[in-house]
Amino acid sequence: MTPPTTNSTARLGSGAPVFGAPCWVSLMARDLRATQDFYGAVLGWTFRSGALGEQFRIALADGVPIAGIGALAPALQVAVAWTPYFAVEDADVTASRIRERGGTVAVGPVALHTGRGALASDRDGAVFGLWQGPLVPEWEQWRDTAPVWTRLQTRDAFAAAIFYGEVLDWACDRPGCCDVRYEHDEVVLRHAGHVVARLTSGAVEAAPDPSLRPHWHTHFTVADPRADAEKARTHGATVLAEGVARSGPWVRLSDPDGATFTLNTKG
16 A cells, blocks of 8 residues: 555545545556656656655656555566545545445555555455555645546446445545535535546456456546546556547547556546
8 A cells, every 4th residue: 555644534634634536546556667767758657755665656747746656566466457535534434334334344444654555345345445544735725626536347336335435534524524415326425626537437357358347446637638548558558448428539448457447638
């Protein structure tokens, strides 16, 4: 896990609380150097060391932290995937809620320097993370400009919204929580008026293709998705699908390590 950086509610510089919102995305890679080279060449990211040691890097776009990349232990035979983390007030309480509602907590909660983190999956198997602690200082900019956002592709978006709403305190009318609305055939999650996640129905639990099973999928906002996708192809990525949404063109890719993500013009 590579979250942004104690045991209290995450707060913005203004002191306003934040909980239930996506606050970070992380990738555990089999080859850390090759993965940095790939995303640096395709998306122009630069990298610096994080608080978790030399096997973890913070990716930056124009100096703003975007995501975390860590080295996956060779002995772990797990799929490489981008994983979203959600800000929570108490990781232990949230983990208990996940178990009570039929989800699974695979790792943690564990202490990670200035905070606590956990990895879990919902009732349909979609993997996500929890983060209890301070957010990156630029989180408001990260949220407002949406350089990265996440979509849950699931069997039933309404049922999933109930699960996550109960686990993460969505739509609870407390300061700092997220608002949930149904818009254009999907569930839209907002924090302070900004779209931070979307939940879409249609995934099939037993599908042989992992991209068709319930999962959280990471989107990166770029100026020209097709041009960046072509760069990605020349650096070993595979183009899985492409199309045009209301907001503009998008391209779904698999990086050389097998992690899937989508490039689009905006969230």
